[in-house]
Amino acid sequence: MATSAVARETVFALRRQIAKIEGTLPERLAAPAGEGLRAGPGLDAAPEPDADVTIIRRGLAVASPDAFLATGVERLDAALSGGLPKAALSEIHGLETRNAGAVAGFVLSLVSLILRGQPLPVLWIGTSEIFREAGFPYARGLQGMFGIAPEQLLFSEAPKLTDALWVAEEAAKMTALAAIILEIRGSPQRLDLTATRRLHARAQNAGRPVFLLRQAGEAEPTAAPVRLIVSAAPAASRRTIAGSLAGSIGRPAFTVSIGKSRTALPGQFTLEWNPDEHAFEERKPREKRAENSVAVVPASGGRTDPAPAPGTVVAFPAFGSSAAISPTARDQPSRPQRPAHIGPRRAG
Template identity: 55%
Template sequence: MASNVVAQAAVFALRRKIAKIEGTLPEKLVAAGVAILHPSGSAWAEAGASGFLHTGVARLDNVLGGGVPAAALTEIHGGEMRDAGAVTGFALALASLSRNREPDREKRFLVLWIGMSQAFAETGFPHAPGLGALTGLAPDEIIIAQAPKLTDALWIAEEAARLRELSAVFLEIHGNPVRLDLTATRRLHRRAQLAGRPVFLLRQAARAEPTAAPLRLVVSPAPATARSTLTGPLADTIGCPAFTVTVSKSRTALPGQFILEWNPHERAFQERQPENSRPVVSAPAVRPDISPAAGAVVAFKSARPAAAVAHQPSRQQHPAHRGARRTG
């Protein structure tokens, strides 16, 4: 009984420290329908009935423990600046999935894209006609906010994450600024939990560092295949956009790398299987294909006796071998 009291006192003290950092009363840390994520990972934050955003790729959803969290902070990283297009395209594809998942189709779908002036100068502004063809998002469904400083971008993201009218919030940051620390990401994650909407943190040309986001995906472009037709692949054509997605951090701690293709017509992901994933030799029809034991001879005899005989002198070179050797 005494140990339980001490544990509860420690948890309450920790909540007070978090509330002091965030400027929130300790009693408001636990909201209705929201569970606190303990350091042991035993409890998972659930905002209402939002659950997860399924990518449509069963193997990826299993590695992520159900999919991308629909009410949490999610990091999408690009290792180099030249990967910015792939990072942006993958993030907007997730927004399109979130739109298709919206239960109330009559509700207006709004996405807020927050970027710093440096990031927009490097990667450019999102192109409305291209976004419509890729994700189906209309130009009036995307709100772009340009912030000159990181503090302004973080303030806009924190305030926007509170709004339930927004379906998703994207924050695009270049590099590894000092102010984007564990405290700042914890505030964004908490706002996403309370609002029940996802907040995506796009890290362009950044290295991984400790954050409060339960999921981190590293995205890079993958070679596109040729367009498929009824008669086969069409030569000299470019097919669907492809992304190489690596799970760098997740609540299941299961690593994995996937090549995903985005179908802009069906608004869905599909996994591309490696070219050498099919068996080269067909399995035998008479007996099961059982691999031989280690060290067993499969088709050839050992060559050691023959090699030993080859080193022996011939009888023509040593005639003395034919008769008995004299002694004395």
């Protein structure tokens, strides 16, 4: 009996440790009436010592609302069970290099929501390769678009991925930072489950979010409980008092897909960032395309002669020759050129 009790406590301790790593919480429930009870003559019913009344619930449904970073979009927050976890590793994924600007803009929007009411700085970590490819954020754009003061965003350019991971792990332990951003290109082998577990555990201990930006890489297993796939969405027309302004470019828009979450609920959303209110707004399906849109390249017109039919061979007179070519000979190659069209091409 003592051996089984010790084994059971060991299993419970392991479950609690796994729940802590995964960002879940243990919940103790009372045993159902009539189950796990042992009663004897003249004795009241008491819980049976062997009854397992500890249940580990997956998800953060029992966590406090302050544990999440709400995006303000009801459907997205509901699919994420409240929003992005504040004390955890979250993966923001861009499938192609051309989505680097959209991924960075989306993360800066999340940082803008985090920095409301707190003057703490944010550390952005990346390798020299990623900063050469994607560039650095523009200071005036940070202030005007996201309300982030330039002195609140710190950069750490590492020569190699190993150095960037080391800086991220050390920074994730600091409570003097509001958030840490680690930008990685591709699918490097060093960014495995072990590395992401260390980042996730340190983010939980410090109570700070760590955003992992994956640029132009395949989705791989990580310890991040949430993975969002972000790409650029077509911008709608600018809205004025008189209505939509034709031919203009409106607010930045993102297409956000849930690749991984605690609730395992899929979903795709089109979000617009309001730079005046510093908040997200979900675009309705009918607003996917701008009003009064026109073709990028206008259709050709005013041509006198149509293009020849496909497969027609056009012959030209010899240079300097003033002899007129008959209409019947225009569509056929000259006699010296005929063998070149009929015979096979010789190599060399």
